[in-house]
Amino acid sequence: MGPFVYVVADLAVGTAFLLGGLLVWRYGRARLPAALLALAGGSWFIGNLGGLPGVAGVAAASATYLHRGPLLHADLTLPSGRPRSRIVLAAVVLGYAVSAVAPLARSPLVTLGVAAGLVAVTLQQRRMTVDVLPVAALTAALAGPTLARMLLPASAAGGALLWYDGCLLILAAALVARLIRSRRVDVADLVVGLSVAPSQSLRDALARAVGDPALQVVYVAGTGFVDARGAPTSLDRGEGRTVTPLSRDGQVFGFITHDPAVLADPVLVEAVATAAALTSANARLQADVERQAAQVRASRRRIVSAGIEERRRLEAELSLGPSARLERVEALLDAVPAAGTQDGLVDVARNQARQVASDLRDLARGLHPMALRASGLAGAVTELAASAPIPVSVEVDVPEVPEEVSETLYYVCAEGLTNVARHAQARAASIRLTGEGKHVRVSVIDDGAGGADSRGSGLRGLADRVQALGGELSVASDHSGTCLEAWVPTGS
Template sequence: MRRDAAREGGGRRLDGWRPVVPWGVAALGAGGCGAWGYALAGAGPADLVRDLSVGWAFAVSGMVARVRRPANRTGLLLYAEGLTWFLGNLQGFPVPLLFAAGAWGEALNLAVLAHLLLVFPDGRAATVGERRLVVAGYALVAVGGLVRALLYDPAADSASSYLSCARCGPNALFLIDAPGLFDAVDVVYRWAGVVLTVLVTLTMVRRWRAGSPARRRILLPSWVAVGLTLSFVGWEVLYLLAPEGLGGADAVVTVLSDVSQVAVPVVFLAGLLRMRLRRASVGDLVLTVGRSPGHGEVQDMLRRTLGDPELALGVRAGGRDPVDPDGRPVPAPVPPAGRDRTVLRVDEGPGSGAVLDHDRSLGEDTELMTAVAEVVRLWLRDRRLRAEADDQADRARAVPRRILQAAYEERRKLERDLHDGAQTRMLYTLMTLRRLDTRLAEEADPELRSTVAEAEQSLRQSLEELRNLARGIHPEVLARAGLGAALTSLAEQCPVPVTVEAAPGRRPAVVETTAYFLVSEALANAVKHAAARRIRVGVRPAGAFLVVEVVDDGVGGARLPDDASAPGGTGLKGLADRVAAVGGRLTVSSPRGEGTRIRAELPCA
């Protein structure tokens, strides 16, 4: 059984390498072709060995990275750097088309290297600026390299190529014989490469300074490459400033730089395979989930952190199948597809939790996946606790509304009891006194008639006071005819002219009652404290809210207290408390000398 398991594991490893076998063949072919052209240009055995070592080191590292981390594009760039390394050697062939291809793409490997530096180790550019630099590098080679190739005559100036081959060529792209123009284009082309190199370096410095210690350790391979690139820049500057004064130093520098570059892809690969950056980024996720991100945001963060753009985070609740951020079911991955599923359970019962569908290679780093699982569990617990807290908050906000609703119902009942009970009896008594006064003869005792008249007048006043009391408890017209009629009746009793603009329609009783007493208190404040000469009342629906505004032309200067214990009158405090009790919001705008605007938004749901 152990031999079978070992054989099965070995088979899986071979299956992982089979897709890159054509890559290996292509790398061997590119290296062989490049060495052939380099040899035709006059390169010796040592030159061929170091040239092949650098190109194949990048290609092999790219293939290993592609197998071990297939979701990460860094492996593709390493491989591309290995192949483009040999492109300039095509200038050694006497075939015009091959020479033209080599002359045009001589610096393509530098553009690929810049791309690699800017996206390592995530495999994709993190900012718009980085993406623009990548595009600029390839555009410089595509456009600038083509223009340079159109003007390049190797027979007239063989030193313009790093091969320095007097017998190379001819150039199939050579169209314009203008040596002066070629020299100018060549200088601009080289200095544009210098500028791009400096910009890439500055971007690396910014990333280094913004990174954590763990991220900086992972970025060390890119800094090795940056150092080598800067050495190329220095070499280009020296070559441009003093091409005749370097003597044989150029060969020494070339050998040292090429030999040192063999280590660059190896260091890149080692940093990529360690996945330390992934673990450091997972640590950053702990801070992110603390602000309660949504399902889709968490999935996007995991995709970026793990370098797997196809990662799916499925959340299940109540025993249902896991669903993605769009509510679609997340099917289990098919085993041969190179993907795997990690099931995450939390302490909410067997029917809850989440699943992570990810690239199978990520499962090789058990510490990384353990950290990711804990982050997702933390997010699930935080989401559940926040949902419970929101539910409790909703219930707590509903309590004052229910209490206020009950209070209003009691006020309406009390108003009806007063109207149907005490007011009715007092009215009957008043009518009885009127009949008694009518039946008293002219010769009746004047003192008796005076007493009856005083009793009638006192009863009238008591009846009016009782009606006002009942109206203050709950206006009968509000329940019968609605808010518009009630506010109109209220405006008619105000000693100051009041304009009422109320949209038709009925709202919940608690909302209408709150709006009525809000306007009533605001009118009283405007007359008593603001010395207003004119008042406007507006009531209109706004979505799920009823907006109530009371605007006067008084002295202004009113303001809501910052807290309940603030000094000052209780009028605005009472309004704010009344509106808050139904879940609404009250605002007061009252510049001195410009009147007061009181606005309340009352939820009707």
């Protein structure tokens, strides 16, 4: 073969790397690998200037193998160009060092060592199945001519040189294809990721996927636009920005403003539209679910408030109705004169009337704790603790709260002390109510034998009441005692 073939092959290799770098810069997402390809192409041509006279020729000749450094770098760090571990970083640094020192780069043993190291590091990083062609091409480029020089006669040198050039051409094509394809893979991964965790910011995720930090996503809302939070916004129509519509089923629902280069591929635009449509639909579903949940919470709170009002009305009716009439009956019986043997019957009737009136008053007080109205939450809980059969310490640091909240907190304390008295065999207990922002936390703790059952009817009903206000009730019980705790929003 004549020298023309070697010249063409040499020009083809350098041009392939330079053009590859330009293509990756234009259509890929990673700028660093594009620069590495361009650096490899530039250093390839510099090495060809070794025939120049003087210092320039010497410097150019020393750069003959310099292109191997950026190629090793690109191969080991696909697709980002950034080392993912210390092992890869060390291999990249060593590759640059060997390629920069011509005597080392010319050494057959060193060259074979670099090829073996490339394969070993790639396998260690478990990337062989993903990037097998770039790794195989560079390994063949390094090992093939070296083995030929060691094992074959000098007449095979020309074939070895063409083998080297051919492997590098394959490497250039493989790197360019991998780096441009990586952006499509990233956007495809984005679509899958949003389906699994759609709460992440679509704009941020898309910006990372296509490599445009200034990317903007807006949605159509009437005659204007809104962002992902629903806030009014406008399209960025600045210089050097492109506006791409997002449509689904022929209907435009949003726009993306971006660098003209990052979404030039229609396949990418379709993938991005799918991701945006998915996120938009999910956001609407989440908003509907949250709205319905809010309606349910409000309805349950209204039920609790209605129950309080109904108990208050029954209390008033019992106090003003049957209780008052029984008190009048008692007064009439007191006015009956002594009548011999009938006097005992009058006394019995009087006592019965008093007992029934007392029972009705107790029932009325049970329907709605009178102490809450008379003394407030702190006073009512203190009275409750004072009536317990064991010493109970009380700590209350709660701001003013709505009536349904204070009544629920009171009933938590009452149920806790009732369980202590009935089951705990405790020597002492404590009640603590504290305000935590827009919530109140209450705890009833005893030092008894434990064993409280959260499935009991009293605690189940109490849990329903707490949950109706949007709170939570928990019971923790072991041999050292029981802790009944509730967390209730104040609604403010």
